Amino acid sequence: MTVFPSAAATCGHTGALTACQQCKVRSISICAALNSEELGALSSLARDVSFAPGSALVTQGDPAIALWNVTEGTVRMTRVLPDGRRQIVGFLIAGDFLGLSLSTHYTFSAEAVDAVRACRFDRHRFEALLRNYPHLLRRLLDAASHELALTQDHVVALGRQTADERVAGFLLSLRNRRRALGGTDDLVPLAMTRQDMADHLGLTIETVSRTLSKLARAHIVKADRAEARILDRRQLEALADH
Amino acid sequence: MTVFPSAAATCGHTGALTACQQCKVRSISICAALNSEELGALSSLARDVSFAPGSALVTQGDPAIALWNVTEGTVRMTRVLPDGRRQIVGFLIAGDFLGLSLSTHYTFSAEAVDAVRACRFDRHRFEALLRNYPHLLRRLLDAASHELALTQDHVVALGRQTADERVAGFLLSLRNRRRALGGTDDLVPLAMTRQDMADHLGLTIETVSRTLSKLARAHIVKADRAEARILDRRQLEALADH
DNA sequence: CGAAGGATTGATCACGATCAATCGCGGTGG
DNA sequence: CCACCGCGATTGATCGTGATCAATCCTTCG
Numbered sequence: 118m119t120v121f122p123s124a125a126a127t128c129g130h131t132g133a134l135t136a137c138q139q140c141k142v143r144s145i146s147i148c149a150a151l152n153s154e155e156l157g158a159l160s161s162l163a164r165d166v167s168f169a170p171g172s173a174l175v176t177q178g179d180p181a182i183a184l185w186n187v188t189e190g191t192v193r194m195t196r197v198l199p200d201g202r203r204q205i206v207g208f209l210i211a212g213d214f215l216g217l218s219l220s221t222h223y224t225f226s227a228e229a230v231d232a233v234r235a236c237r238f239d240r241h242r243f244e245a246l247l248r249n250y251p252h253l254l255r256r257l258l259d260a261a262s263h264e265l266a267l268t269q270d271h272v273v274a275l276g277r278q279t280a281d282e283r284v285a286g287f288l289l290s291l292r293n294r295r296r297a298l299g300g301t302d303d304l305v306p307l308a309m310t311r312q313d314m315a316d317h318l319g320l321t322i323e324t325v326s327r328t329l330s331k332l333a334r335a336h337i338v339k340a341d342r343a344e345a346r347i348l349d350r351r352q353l354e355a356l357a358d359h
Numbered sequence: 360m361t362v363f364p365s366a367a368a369t370c371g372h373t374g375a376l377t378a379c380q381q382c383k384v385r386s387i388s389i390c391a392a393l394n395s396e397e398l399g400a401l402s403s404l405a406r407d408v409s410f411a412p413g414s415a416l417v418t419q420g421d422p423a424i425a426l427w428n429v430t431e432g433t434v435r436m437t438r439v440l441p442d443g444r445r446q447i448v449g450f451l452i453a454g455d456f457l458g459l460s461l462s463t464h465y466t467f468s469a470e471a472v473d474a475v476r477a478c479r480f481d482r483h484r485f486e487a488l489l490r491n492y493p494h495l496l497r498r499l500l501d502a503a504s505h506e507l508a509l510t511q512d513h514v515v516a517l518g519r520q521t522a523d524e525r526v527a528g529f530l531l532s533l534r535n536r537r538r539a540l541g542g543t544d545d546l547v548p549l550a551m552t553r554q555d556m557a558d559h560l561g562l563t564i565e566t567v568s569r570t571l572s573k574l575a576r577a578h579i580v581k582a583d584r585a586e587a588r589i590l591d592r593r594q595l596e597a598l599a600d601h
Numbered sequence: 602c603g604a605a606g607g608a609t610t611g612a613t614c615a616c617g618a619t620c621a622a623t624c625g626c627g628g629t630g631g
Numbered sequence: 632c633c634a635c636c637g638c639g640a641t642t643g644a645t646c647g648t649g650a651t652c653a654a655t656c657c658t659t660c661g
Contacts, residue, residue: 324618
């Protein structure tokens with residue numbers, strides 16, 4: 118059903134031992150809860166890694182040996198069925214944490230959608246840190262809790278919303294997440310392809326495209342390949358329902 | 360779209376101050392991680408409550424003032440859209456914890472499907488306990504992590520599986536969760552109605568009914584109102600795919 | 602025995618999938 | 632410089648799965 122890019126990761130380590138101090142996403146990440154001593158401990162096991170578009174941060178079925186904190190770019194979390202059908206369970210952007218499912222093996226793949234930078238933590242050393250810093254543990258629980266709520270929203274969308282509602286809701290959620298990072302009000306970057314959106318929304322690429330065209334004709338959203346401009350947020354919210 | 364029972368909860372407190380010691384679900388619940396001192400602390404703020412079928416443990420939009428641990432029966436977690444469409448984001452059975460989404464307000468309603476007993480914790484006192492017992496915090500994170508993985512499975516089912524696959528997968532997941540509680544191999548109690556199943560699987564009641572009839576004609580599963588007998592698990596697993 | 606509510610089955614409809622053709626843009630080589 | 636290529640996106644025509652509308656059936660309970 119879907120073609121996967123097979124480019125290898127360009128894991129260019131930049132050896133950022135004290136980089137946490139000036140990390141751009143620290144205030145919005147799990148690290149925000151830590152004092153400077155704890156931050157130092159975390160720094161010592163963090164490593165900045167870059168990924169080319171299409172390369173994998175983690176692969177479904179592999180042993181879970183690393184956790185990540187995304188600092189730049191967009192990551193898609195994908196699950197693939199035996200026959201190749203693909204479902205994107207979510208997108209991660211700057212500040213988002215990857216690895217909350219603390220099982221022994223990854224239950225999904227995470228791939229860079231565009232150029233991605235992320236902070237890598239060795240799993241065993243991270244778990245050791247968790248035992249000493251309940252702050253961090255508590256922060257992780259809040260993050261997991263939040264992601265659970267988001268995923269439940271997604272279940273509602275896929276189970277009970279129409280194609281139009283899903284696309285409208287998706288654009289709004291992208292906008293709101295960007296805004297939380299200080300993005301603009303009405304211009305939302307679309308790092309992912311239409312196929313990615315379709316695989317996220319449980320639709321086909323044609324339906325996504327048609328829906329975006331319909332939104333454009335109605336002067337609600339104008340989207341090109343790379344970004345969507347929201348012209349009438351009220352109407353978009355009305356379309357998205359809930 | 361769906362009718363809701365409005366029966367009030369029969370909150371029959373049985374004042375179980377030291378009941379945690381002999382609790383049936385302790386070994387499989389979040390409480391399993393605690394030593395006897397910690398268990399005592401937890402006991403002192405636990406309260407056993409019974410719910411009649413259809414009554415609500417928590418209501419979408421209400422302030423989140425309590426957390427629950429289900430000890431008997433089946434609970435459905437439902438989200439309702441403004442126009443009345445309903446999605447059941449999951450079912451809870453004995454041992455399952457309700458309240459992992461630690462936000463200020465409940466993001467879904469939880470209703471007793473059949474006769475339910477659950478252990479109630481005051482939210483503020485529970486949070487205080489969390490600050491003192493990292494064991495418990497860690498256990499909660501694992502539970503949240505597990506529930507996140509289950510919810511992602513659900514997203515894949517709703518986004519990319521056919522009606523037949525969803526029904527087959529649902530019956531198998533019910534079976535597997537029952538088995539983890541020591542249930543039988545092939546006889547799965549169905550506490551919920553066909554409408555509940557439909558609202559969980561993103562289908563209509565007619566489609567669920569037709570699919571079950573098809574499974575019966577193929578001698579794979581025989582289901583009546585209250586239970587399903589799995590006759591050919593291999594074939595059912597093949598149908599469910601993944 | 603009759604009423605009520607959940608479940609099943611049948612007939613038809615429609616939303617989104619599928620199949621197929623074309624567009625448009627960015628990159629590359631002649 | 633532009634002709635060509637490749638790939639993602641768009642648009643059109645048709646199909647099919649599951650929704651909708653409707654009529655029993657079955658079980659439970661008064």
